[in-house]
Amino acid sequence: MNINLTLIGQSITFVFFVWFCMKFVWPPIMAALDERRKKIADGLAAAERGAHEQELAEKRAAEVLHEAKLQAQEIIGQAQKRGSEIVEEAKTTARDEGERLLTAARAEIEQEVNRAREELRGQVANLVIAGASKVLKREVDVAANEDLLNDLVAQL
Amino acid sequence: MSSDTLTSTEYIKHHLQNLTWGKHPDGSWGFAHTAAEAKDMGFMAIHVDTMFWSILLGLVFLYFFRKVAKTAQSGTPGGLQNFVEMIVEFVDTSVRGSFSAKNDLVAPLALTVFVWIFLMNFMDLIPVDWIPGLAAATGIHFMKVVPSTDPNATFGMALSVFFLMLFYSIKIKGISGFTGELTLQPFQSKNVIVQAIFIPINFLLEFVSLIAKPVSLSLRLFGNMYAGEMIFILIALMFSGGLALGIFGGLLQLGWAIFHILIVTLQAFIFMTLTIVYMDMAHSEH
Numbered sequence: 461m462n463i464n465l466t467l468i469g470q471s472i473t474f475v476f477f478v479w480f481c482m483k484f485v486w487p488p489i490m491a492a493l494d495e496r497r498k499k500i501a502d503g504l505a506a507a508e509r510g511a512h513e514q515e516l517a518e519k520r521a522a523e524v525l526h527e528a529k530l531q532a533q534e535i536i537g538q539a540q541k542r543g544s545e546i547v548e549e550a551k552t553t554a555r556d557e558g559e560r561l562l563t564a565a566r567a568e569i570e571q572e573v574n575r576a577r578e579e580l581r582g583q584v585a586n587l588v589i590a591g592a593s594k595v596l597k598r599e600v601d602v603a604a605n606e607d608l609l610n611d612l613v614a615q616l
Numbered sequence: 617m618s619s620d621t622l623t624s625t626e627y628i629k630h631h632l633q634n635l636t637w638g639k640h641p642d643g644s645w646g647f648a649h650t651a652a653e654a655k656d657m658g659f660m661a662i663h664v665d666t667m668f669w670s671i672l673l674g675l676v677f678l679y680f681f682r683k684v685a686k687t688a689q690s691g692t693p694g695g696l697q698n699f700v701e702m703i704v705e706f707v708d709t710s711v712r713g714s715f716s717a718k719n720d721l722v723a724p725l726a727l728t729v730f731v732w733i734f735l736m737n738f739m740d741l742i743p744v745d746w747i748p749g750l751a752a753a754t755g756i757h758f759m760k761v762v763p764s765t766d767p768n769a770t771f772g773m774a775l776s777v778f779f780l781m782l783f784y785s786i787k788i789k790g791i792s793g794f795t796g797e798l799t800l801q802p803f804q805s806k807n808v809i810v811q812a813i814f815i816p817i818n819f820l821l822e823f824v825s826l827i828a829k830p831v832s833l834s835l836r837l838f839g840n841m842y843a844g845e846m847i848f849i850l851i852a853l854m855f856s857g858g859l860a861l862g863i864f865g866g867l868l869q870l871g872w873a874i875f876h877i878l879i880v881t882l883q884a885f886i887f888m889t890l891t892i893v894y895m896d897m898a899h900s901e902h
Contacts, residue, residue, distance in 0.1 A: 462655060463768060464638065466663040470670065470763075470772025477674045477732060478776075482724035485681045489704050490723075492688035499690050 585613045624853055631744060631849045634663040634766060635751075635758040649757060663766055670763035673735040681731070703731065707888065714892045717899035719784070725895070726888045729773065733837065734884035736764040740844055741873055741880070744852045764841040764883075767834065774834035777891050781829070784898040793901065798822045833890055840883050844876050 589609065629651060636654035637647050638661025647664075648654035654661065684700040693701055707727045715722050739762045751759035763769040785794045802821065803814040851872060854865030 462636075462658075462661070463771065464636075464657070464659045464661040464663070466634075466661075466666055466766065466768035467772050467775070469662055469667050470769045471776050473667070473671055473674060474728075474732075474773050474776050477678060478721075478725050478728045480678055481681070481728045482721055485678065485685045486704070486724040486727060488685040488688045489681070489701065490708070492690050493701060493705065493708075495690035496693075 581613050585609055588612060627853060628846075628849055630758070631748065632760070632846075633758045634760045635665040635756060636661045637664045638662060647757075663760075663768060665758065665760050666763045666766040666769055669739060669761055670732075670736055670769055673739070673763070674732050677728075677731045677735055681727075703727070710889060711892055714889065715896045715899070717788075717896065719895070719899065721780075722892060722895050725777075725780070726892050729777075729891050730884050730888040733764060733773075733887050734881060736762065736769065737837075737841055737880040737883055739763070740765070740841060740848065740876060743869075744845070744848045762841060762845055764837055765845045767838045770834035770838040771830075773887075774830040777833065777894060778830035781894050781898040784895065788899050789901060798826070829890075829894055833887065833894075837883050837887055840879055844872075844879055847872055848876075 589605075633651045633654065635647065636657060637645070638654075638657035639645050640648075640653070641656050648657060648661070680696065681700055684697045688697065704727060707730055708723055711723045711726050742761060747761045748759040760766065782794075785797070789797065799815045799819045799822070800811075801818060803818055805811045805814060848869065851865050851869045854861045854868070856862075857865070
């Protein structure tokens with residue numbers, strides 16, 4: 461093992477290699493590595509954010525769904541209420557209408573009855589006069605017995 | 617193997633000899649043709665094979681990493697980018713774990729140390745005769761392909777790290793702080809005279825531990841790789857010992873190579889981790 465100029469040559473070579481590595485090799489590679497590290501970190505953060513947002517969206521969707529269900533139930537309730545109201549209203553109207561018709565019919569019937577009664581009364585008066593004329597065998601003066609006749613008619 | 621009549625000793629020695637280019641004792645420059653010639657050159661010589669392979673491997677490392685760095689994007693990474701990023705992340709995690717101060721140099725330093733040493737160590741897994749055989753065929757006598765089995769390479773790195781340590785120690789703590797670190801601990805006293813006695817003792821201890829850092833750093837790597845290489849060479853010797861021994865040697869080589877993958881990676885990792893730790897020590901105040 462002879463120590464000679466090779467020692468110096470090797471030292472110079474070594475120093476040159478280290479210098480070259482320090483200037484042209486290490487910085488770009490480390491820069492790329494750092495950049496990738498940052499990218500990955502950003503990506504992970506974005507993924508986490510996305511997951512969080514999805515969670516929020518899911519929660520929100522569930523809320524909306526729940527609200528919609530409540531609203532639907534309310535609407536159905538209202539519709540049912542309105543339906544029964546309409547039925548009730550219809551019933552009332554029908555009852556009123558029926559009663560009105562009934563009343564009108566009754567009034568008409570009464571009118572008819574009264575008219576018939578008046579007619580009957582007249583006819584009875586005539587009959588009574590005819591009867592009385594026959595009984596008395598003479599003409600009854602209608603005018604003279606007007607008051608009497610009216611009394612009679614009123615009694616009928 | 618350049619000669620047919622090669623003894624085991626010669627074979628091993630041949631494999632452990634670097635291709636040396638340097639100043640001959642007579643003053644002329646040229647390749648050493650024998651180990652003795654290389655030795656005679658002394659300090660004024662250079663291991664061409666170590667330089668060539670280490671620079672080639674360093675360029676391989678820088679080429680692929682630079683390629684990724686140029687096209688690095690934060691989207692889905694491709695195969696090569698993924699691989700490079702894996703290594704970069706691994707080094708970055710190690711640096712973040714051990715290095716507490718802020719210095720843009722340490723992480724690239726650790727990355728270079730790790731990948732470069734790994735690649736240099738990895739050359740050990742190429743069968744010991746392949747590349748030297750190829751080189752011999754083209755007329756090159758010696759070819760040691762594992763740069764980290766050359767102490768020049770490991771000391772070169774360790775000393776560079778050591779000077780960085782000294783530089784940052786002085787830069788962060790100042791000369792007085794650094795001197796204080798060397799002389800005022802581990803033994804301390806309220807008494808001025810006792811403290812004065814402690815200073816040389818402290819200095820001795822701290823100085824030895826300071827010097828031990830680059831030495832142990834480089835010798836650990838060198839020793840491991842050199843021993844691994846030696847075992848590969850010894851196993852390769854068995855191939856010339858007949859069929860039975862050859863098959864046994866093949867199995868041994870396979871086993872040792874698999875185990876060596878661990879050593880290759882582990883030594884690169886240890887060198888990197890210790891570099892980070894030493895740099896952290898240089899940055900931290902006591």
